[in-house]
Amino acid sequence: MNPPRALTVAVVGATGVVGQEFLRILEERAFPVKRLVALASKRSVGRHVTFAGEEVAVEDLDETDFGGVDVAFFSAGGDRSLEHAPRAAQAGALVVDNSSAFRMDPDVPLVVPQVNAHRALEHRGIIANPNCSTILLVMALAPLHRHVPVRRVVCSTYQAVSGSGAEALAELEAQGEASREGRPLEARVYPQPIHANVIPFVQAFGEDAITLEEWKLVHETRRLLEEPDFAVTATCVRVPVLRAHSEAVNVEFERPVSPAEVRRWLAEAPGVRVVDDPDTLAFPTPRDAEGGDDVLVGRIRRDPSRDTAVDLFLAGDQVRKGAALNAVEIAEAVLVSPVGSPPGRDPIP
Amino acid sequence: MNPPRALTVAVVGATGVVGQEFLRILEERAFPVKRLVALASKRSVGRHVTFAGEEVAVEDLDETDFGGVDVAFFSAGGDRSLEHAPRAAQAGALVVDNSSAFRMDPDVPLVVPQVNAHRALEHRGIIANPNCSTILLVMALAPLHRHVPVRRVVCSTYQAVSGSGAEALAELEAQGEASREGRPLEARVYPQPIHANVIPFVQAFGEDAITLEEWKLVHETRRLLEEPDFAVTATCVRVPVLRAHSEAVNVEFERPVSPAEVRRWLAEAPGVRVVDDPDTLAFPTPRDAEGGDDVLVGRIRRDPSRDTAVDLFLAGDQVRKGAALNAVEIAEAVLVSPVGSPPGRDPIP
Numbered sequence: 126m127n128p129p130r131a132l133t134v135a136v137v138g139a140t141g142v143v144g145q146e147f148l149r150i151l152e153e154r155a156f157p158v159k160r161l162v163a164l165a166s167k168r169s170v171g172r173h174v175t176f177a178g179e180e181v182a183v184e185d186l187d188e189t190d191f192g193g194v195d196v197a198f199f200s201a202g203g204d205r206s207l208e209h210a211p212r213a214a215q216a217g218a219l220v221v222d223n224s225s226a227f228r229m230d231p232d233v234p235l236v237v238p239q240v241n242a243h244r245a246l247e248h249r250g251i252i253a254n255p256n257c258s259t260i261l262l263v264m265a266l267a268p269l270h271r272h273v274p275v276r277r278v279v280c281s282t283y284q285a286v287s288g289s290g291a292e293a294l295a296e297l298e299a300q301g302e303a304s305r306e307g308r309p310l311e312a313r314v315y316p317q318p319i320h321a322n323v324i325p326f327v328q329a330f331g332e333d334a335i336t337l338e339e340w341k342l343v344h345e346t347r348r349l350l351e352e353p354d355f356a357v358t359a360t361c362v363r364v365p366v367l368r369a370h371s372e373a374v375n376v377e378f379e380r381p382v383s384p385a386e387v388r389r390w391l392a393e394a395p396g397v398r399v400v401d402d403p404d405t406l407a408f409p410t411p412r413d414a415e416g417g418d419d420v421l422v423g424r425i426r427r428d429p430s431r432d433t434a435v436d437l438f439l440a441g442d443q444v445r446k447g448a449a450l451n452a453v454e455i456a457e458a459v460l461v462s463p464v465g466s467p468p469g470r471d472p473i474p
Numbered sequence: 475m476n477p478p479r480a481l482t483v484a485v486v487g488a489t490g491v492v493g494q495e496f497l498r499i500l501e502e503r504a505f506p507v508k509r510l511v512a513l514a515s516k517r518s519v520g521r522h523v524t525f526a527g528e529e530v531a532v533e534d535l536d537e538t539d540f541g542g543v544d545v546a547f548f549s550a551g552g553d554r555s556l557e558h559a560p561r562a563a564q565a566g567a568l569v570v571d572n573s574s575a576f577r578m579d580p581d582v583p584l585v586v587p588q589v590n591a592h593r594a595l596e597h598r599g600i601i602a603n604p605n606c607s608t609i610l611l612v613m614a615l616a617p618l619h620r621h622v623p624v625r626r627v628v629c630s631t632y633q634a635v636s637g638s639g640a641e642a643l644a645e646l647e648a649q650g651e652a653s654r655e656g657r658p659l660e661a662r663v664y665p666q667p668i669h670a671n672v673i674p675f676v677q678a679f680g681e682d683a684i685t686l687e688e689w690k691l692v693h694e695t696r697r698l699l700e701e702p703d704f705a706v707t708a709t710c711v712r713v714p715v716l717r718a719h720s721e722a723v724n725v726e727f728e729r730p731v732s733p734a735e736v737r738r739w740l741a742e743a744p745g746v747r748v749v750d751d752p753d754t755l756a757f758p759t760p761r762d763a764e765g766g767d768d769v770l771v772g773r774i775r776r777d778p779s780r781d782t783a784v785d786l787f788l789a790g791d792q793v794r795k796g797a798a799l800n801a802v803e804i805a806e807a808v809l810v811s812p813v814g815s816p817p818g819r820d821p822i823p
Contacts, residue, residue, distance in 0.1 A: 277779050277780065278779070279628040279724045279779070281630035281709070281722035283632070283672045283711065283713070301650060301654070302654075305650070305651075316755045317759055317761060318761065321714065321715055321716050321760075321761070322715060322759055322760055322761045323632045323713055323715060323720055323759065323760055324757075324759055325720070325722070325757050325758070325759070325772075325773050325787040326755065326757055326773075330752040333733075333775055333776050333778075334733070334752050334773070334775040335775050335776075335778065343779075356778075356779035356780060357778075357779050358724060358777040358778055358779040358780070358783070358785055360630070360722035360724075360773065360785055360787060362632065362720075362722065362787075364632070364713055364714075365670065365713075365714050365715075366670055366671060366672060366714075367670050371672055371674070371711075373630035373674070373709035373711065373722075375628045375707060375709075375724075384682075403679040403683050406665045406675065408673075408674050408675055410666055410671055410672065410673055410674070411670075411671055411672055412666060412667065412670070412671045424674050424675075424683070424709065425683075426682055426683040426684055427682050427684075428707040429682075429684065429692050429705075429706075429707055430626050430627070430628070430692075430705035430706050430707040431626065431705060431707070434707070436709055438674040438709060438711075
């Protein structure tokens with residue numbers, strides 16, 4: 126491995142929930158940043174973000190030409206990615222895009238480094254960061270599927286409001302206050318109040334009355350596992366939790382598998398932490414996952430309905446492993462520590 | 475049907491969340507109450523409850539002999555039911571017991587009137603009210619299973635804190651306040667704070683690291699459907715919602731079934747209301763189920779992983795249909811309007 130060279134890093138959507146987390150994670154991991162470029166829409170110009178103890182002025186995405194940018198993390202919505210990611214890549218930046226714009230594009234790798242890091246090296250300038258719920262699911266699923274083929278997955282999510290951005294976090298807080306004061310709860314981000322509620326509807330409806338979020342879990346899981354017909358169904362539900370997603374997952378294998386085997390395979394999986402002990406009431410919760418890097422997996426147990434299936438429960442920080450952390454890990458896999466890249470290959474695209 | 479005669483009704487646990495709901499429901503439904511007896515433990519003696527506009531003094535359960543009581547609704551925990559329900563039945567009362575004490579007792583019918591009202595008439599003095607999550611699940615499942623045999627169910631719950639009683643409701647509120655004021659959150663009822671969290675652990679762990687709540691869903695569903703080997707698995711999760719439970723349910727049938735068929739069968743099912751329209755963003759939520767009698771079912775859609783399966787989402791008031799309402803309906807089925815009872819049979823046990 127060559128020593129990492131210092132890089133010019135752009136964060137697009139730098140003032141958002143995920144953008145802010147990009148800055149924290151780049152610092153925490155000592156990502157080799159020579160210069161940080163903070164980009165956002167016109168209305169954020171004039172604001173500053175903090176990186177490595179310094180104030181960085183937010184620049185206008187529309188006016189930026191990306192010349193000299195080595196890596197650009199995009200987290201400003203699909204429309205902005207569609208418009209600006211190709212020209213950033215054209216200008217020579219490695220784009221890691223957190224939107225859904227390119228995730229099903231066959232020319233754009235979809236990557237969770239612990240699952241398919243090798244695909245990152247096939248990029249043509251853009252790499253897609255998967256949907257948050259899908260990243261968490263696949264972190265637990267891929268290690269199992271490598272040991273014994275998984276035949277079918279039934280997944281129910283418990284998704285934090287951070288997935289809908291800062292406005293949703295503010296709405297949840299305002300609803301809590303209104304409820305305490307006996308005022309009516311106002312809902313703008315979601316079709317109903319999320320305070321003291323759960324909403325079985327994430328994002329928008331798609332084909333067959335399945336939501337887009339549920340379809341992402343189906344299609345992106347298939348792509349990440351490289352199993353075009355992988356059988357997975359999901360119900361995606363928003364819950365009044367701040368920033369970690371949880372998932373109840375039923376995993377049906379090709380043959381009977383014991384909970385002890387599943388526990389062992391997950392204990393060996395990078396980025397996964399098994400939290401699973403009935404005696405000490407240890408199980409994953411979004412509170413415990415918040416702020417951490419690992420996907421917590423527990424409640425691993427036999428399925429009384431089928432001897433080839435196992436039930437489990439997982440939780441992971443939606444803003445970190447579900448978004449910014451996974452994207453930074455993708456960039457690291459390509460630029461800093463090119464796992465599995467051929468010797469002598471230039472790690473900069 | 476004979477005109478209902480006026481009855482002496484005892485509510486055991488009258489000061490609790492479910493006990494209070496019993497009083498409301500008996501009033502709302504004009505249950506033929508001649509005299510209401512409010513019973514609780516010694517420490518509640520001296521308190522009063524309100525019924526039909528009158529104050530009723532709480533009496534000591536230990537000192538009550540149940541002579542002259544026609545029906546006794548028990549909701550004071552399994553230990554009190556085990557101790558006092560048999561002697562209430564002995565004294566001639568019909569006991570409808572909301573605890574888990576007798577639910578798997580082959581001499582005690584386990585009843586959801588919309589599902590197996592006929593079993594209520596086989597009672598020997600005690601009828602068991604099922605677990606709250608199980609009642610809601612079976613309300614949706616039984617009508618489907620009658621049309622096309624269901625082969626397997628995977629259920630993930632989103633359970634309100636009311637299921638843990640008034641103390642849990644107070645704890646959730648106190649944690650909300652502590653969070654707002656930046657104080658540490660204290661958890662006593664649950665092993666972790668439930669505010670802004672979900673906890674994949676309800677009640678206690680049982681065999682095979684499956685919780686007692688999850689086992690109830692398995693065993694009580696089998697009993698209610700009269701299918702001793704019915705294949706069902708569940709993950710039971712507590713969420714920061716006040717009093718309606720929700721469930722994401724994957725239902726696998728013997729043969730392919732369309733979402734339209736499922737929607738039609740559920741629309742015809744008593745006690746079920748289909749709330750399911752992507753165009754108007756209509757789907758069940760615990761907020762909408764709160765205070766109502768119906769189990770709301772929606773998000774009815776094909777399962778992309780299996781053509782014999784359908785996904786759905788349901789919500790129902792845990793304190794009402796999940797507890798007090800179902801118990802009152804059981805009593806009505808036996809005492810007031812004996813559905814399916816042979817003519818001439820004395821409806822009073």
